[in-house]
Amino acid sequence: MMNEPQNEFQGTERELLAMTKELDDLHNDVGMPAMWAGVANVVENFKGETMAKAASRRNFLVGMGGVLAGGAALLTIGANPVLAGAATRFGATPGGHERADAFPPSGLTGDLAVAAVAASLENLAVFTYNAGLAAATAGKLGKVPPAVATFATTALSQHKQHAEAWNAVLAENHKAKVTVTNPSLTPVVKSDFAKVTDIPGLANLALVLETIAAETYQAETSKLMSSAAIGLSASIQPVEMQHIAVLYYVLGEYPGVQSASGSPLAFSPITKAV
């Protein structure tokens, strides 16, 4: 497995595309069932008192049980997120006119608003990794190390699953799925991505996005009301943190959460949470 020649990625555009397609197939064949199994695992472990407690604490409960039941229908939804921009419309004013800046959508509050923000962050990560892979395929980032290509395709697949999980929560509560990237962060990411010319540059951009996502989940874990939502958030945060560790390693830095000066931290901060 690991005894192959350890040289830089020499793949062609076709090979990279094939790798991405393979990941997409894996996502559908293995990833989605695994996702629901993972979410089911979270729910299974939190059944009983905590779910009942959550139900009594809030008018709406993020009905993860129903989400699981509806999971099969979601398997067919795999479109890439739409990039948020001036033409994006969310929510509605009292007069019925849509507003471009209403995010999360005005009909969402509490845990469901968090779900929408989380989905938008995941969509932004999906967009960025997709764009990065496309740039790599086009030869715009120089030679791509094979481990980096694998990282990007795997992280992309996992972020898709995260977005789908949050959108499943929204759908189960009869709310529209969030298919756009986070409106607040999108312009900055677009601008930063335009400046990326190599793999370290892309890794640094990914590091920022992963950090924002991880810290947002961490911050929300103690604010969410329903146990199922807490469990879902808590099951995703460590995975984003693992992405961060690998990105640091790729960049030749200590592979763990750290201060701006590079000192390892025992407690993850939430200063970059949105």
Added chain:
Amino acid sequence: MMNVDPGALNELLEESQDLQADAMRPTHAAIEELVELNHSSRDDDRTDNERFYDEHRAGVASSVGGAALLSAAGGLALVGVLASSAAAMSTQDVQILQTAASIENLAVSTYKTALTLPYIGGASANGVIRKFAQVTMSQHAQHAEAFNAAVRQLGGTAQTKPDPAFVPVVDKAVKSLSGVSAAAGTLGVVGLALELENIAAETYVKDTVLASAAVNKALFASIMGVEAQHVAVLLAVQALLKADAPTLISLAPGTAAKLPSVAGSVGFPNAFYKTNSAAPATQGAVK
């Protein structure tokens, strides 16, 4: 290979601790919230404890594999540290915090012992592995302190013992490592650490839901991802060791370009962190 300057590392750790003190200030400021919580009792989940013990006795045995080592001196020291065990107290938050502290205590003693081994903490050790073990041990000590601080705020007794269900398992693993080669020993220690780190991460993911107080949820949330990162690093290190590519366990420029493809994803095998290896809530509670 990364060269570690002990002086620089100490500065790094001190700076880290200062930063942590700052980072934890909001948690401590809010910790009074804990005393206002409902202190409901909870039955001991003996069945869960027994299941946990059975599953992880096998898990650690397989992670250590047939390789047997940890030096006799180091191994005996760890056995001594692990000899006494913990038990249960009253409130749910106190119990899960004590259990968390017991896991951290176990991790600290394990890394402490591992660092006495020449191929983990000595001059012949891989620089990244050595630094990782040093930093990680320090982080687990800080986690234990934080959990016990939260316990004290609730009027509970700080847990200073290691997780009782895991003590005999680690004890057995340590003994089985005696007398093996440096390569096999390193792999065995990495496997043992991996098992402990994953239990910690999974336990805290679950605890974010089980904890009653928001401040405790926040504490678990601030630590679970750090443990998950330890898991990611250990998975990657384990893969590279098994592939007989220890020189790629390095932070030197250009290393990423040499890594095999699988190294890019081996550290995060699941899109959602599991909790089926989580320790039962009362397992490490003070009785």
